[in-house]
Amino acid sequence: MELAEGDGCLLTGRLSLRTHPWLAGHAVGGVVLLPGTAFAELALHAGESVGCDHVDELTLHTPLVIPEVGDVTLQVAIAAPDESGRRMMTIHSRGEGGSGGADASASAWTRHAAGVLSPAKDDDTASYELLAGPWPPVGATPVDLNTAYDQMADAGFAYGLAFQGLRAAWRYGDDILVEARLPEEVSGDAAAYGLHPALLDAALQGTGLLSVAGPGTPVVPHVWNGLRFRTHGAVSVRACLSTLGATGAAVCVRITDDTGVPVASVDRLELRPVDMGQLRAVSVSAGRRGSLYAVQWAEVGPVPVCGQAWAWHEDVGESGGGPVPGVVVLRCPDAGADGGGGGGVGEVVGGVLGVVQGWLGLERFAGSRLVVVTRGAVVAGPEDGPVDVVGAAVWGWCGRRRLSIRTGLSSSTWTPTSTAALTPMPATRPVWGLVWMVGVWLRWWRVVSRSWRCVVSGCWPHA
Known part of the structure; x- marks a missing residue:
């Protein structure tokens, strides 16, 4: 939507478990959240609509809780370009039709992310040689993933089938190499995205092997720098995750398809631990419209309800x-x-x-x-x-x-x-x-x- 005044732009949409059921597979601490990779997809999609297909920076502030019932209205606001063509952007949401019974018009808007978009840079120096050569490369050590998702569940990440796309991983020096593929349940939707958020999330699950926040500590994306998609609709990818800095709290990401063709790159992705207490507080505020009470439905097994005629x-x-x-x-x-x-x-x-x-x-x-x-x-x-x-x-x-x-x-x-x-x-x-x-x-x-x-x-x- 073009604004009546200025060169800004506003994009709107809705999310729910009814329209996007695969989102139910991204539960952190028992709360269904919009994954950070979905925010990245939203930012790039919005940027492409105004000729800015490069995300200089995207900072995630507040988790977006997806309610069990009802919709979430999204707004991606893009400001007018500055002299260099860069544009400021924000992502807000507001719940509708939730179980709290509050009128949607009374719900406040919540800012979840803010960032800077820019036109694509010609001096891209991203290297994909490691991913485009023999796979896996000589000297890579396989990582056992048989209990990977069980360990993630113990750490608070209850991934559903749509997000269980991590297929293989190797250690290669200080880097982690991974293979990820969209499960059949969601592979048909790949063409609708630059890079399906569930597939990108699966590739980033390898960050858990880098112990960027300590063993057993769940981490989520916090700040994206230098994010760009190069092809669209990938179903299977290879990724190289490299730690940055002495603390290892950030990674550099390079992604190709299974033939070595570049798909996406992130120059720097900062990760942060999940505060489960804060997450539950956000869930109560967003999912129940500020009320401490809500109707929850429980499935009942086959038991007699009366013993009379x-x-x-x-x-x-x-x-x-x-x-x-x-x-x-x-x-x-x-x-x-x-x-x-x-x-x-x-x-x-x-x-x-x-x-x-x-x-x-x-x-x-x-x-x-x-x-x-x-x-x-x-x-x-x-x-x-x-x-x-x-x-x-x-x-x-x-x-x-x-x-x-x-x-x-x-x-x-x-x-x-x-x-x-x-x-x-x-x-x-x-x-x-x-x-x-x-x-x-x-x-x-x-x-x-x-x-x-x-x-x-x-x-x-x-x-």
Whole structure:
């Protein structure tokens, strides 16, 4: 987006585990973070849009927490060029649709990174001879990686499959040589990036072998200097990691594809240890919008939920005179069923309302519980599809009316296995939403008086 005044530029976008599920594989200290390599990709992509495909400097300030549910809005702001063509840039984010329930417009913007972009330099002196020659080079000593990811997990890095791309490593003098390849799950996305962040991250995982911050100390990128991509869409790479300075807290990075063609270079990459306490504090602030409380969904195994007889509501009926079991299940139609669903929001909510009113008005149901089952009414995880508006309306109405004396929660498909018990089977999709247990254990006069007060005062919602 070009600005109305000046020669600056603003790029915007959104991130979430729904649109970029591979990000879930980058968890540090139990918190899903946008990897530092993704910030590098963002900076270079933004720079290329204004003719600056070289990152002179990129400093990462604050971790960007990816929430389990909801989106993160990104802004990459690029200033007007100075006399030498260099441009200042910043990367900000703001959460939306998080579990904290705060209005997105009230969320403050957080600055995560700032840097300087410039046009490509002609005097590039990066050397790739070691990576372009015989591989691995003569004299390189193999490093055992059989337990590498287990050791990283013990140090606080829980890498998912997308980030487990480190295939081999060698010691060559004071340098570390690595081979990395994108797993099949994400290799199809390689062409969309200059260098896929998961692949670049896998190549940089070799820094753990350099002990730049001491044995067992997790480190992350902090300051990038002289970053440039030379080709796009690589799936398999070779990398040479060389320590810089006496402390070894920085490395020089050279990357080629598996044929020796240059892919990327970083003149200097400073690393820093991870402060797990600070990371958890950032997670609470960013993921929960400042609240100490949030809704978390837990998957439930196949356990019986009741030990008494049950029946479908349509089998029992309201006008029949037969016995009523202890549990009666009302299935709520969803918008996705049969393409057209079981009716509009108003029709379905009105139907459920009529059933509940009838239930409270008949004495034959006094000893039973009504279970209203919705499907897809809420998003229980990042892999879930869009919310079913019909089910969500019923789910919300039941919650507002507080008709339930006892509530049950399930993320499984409810399937009857006998006439004596109602047992959830292993989780399948689509997810069954919240199961509202509508109890009438109160004495009849309290139920009647409550229903009568709601009707008289006009509290019943209308579609």
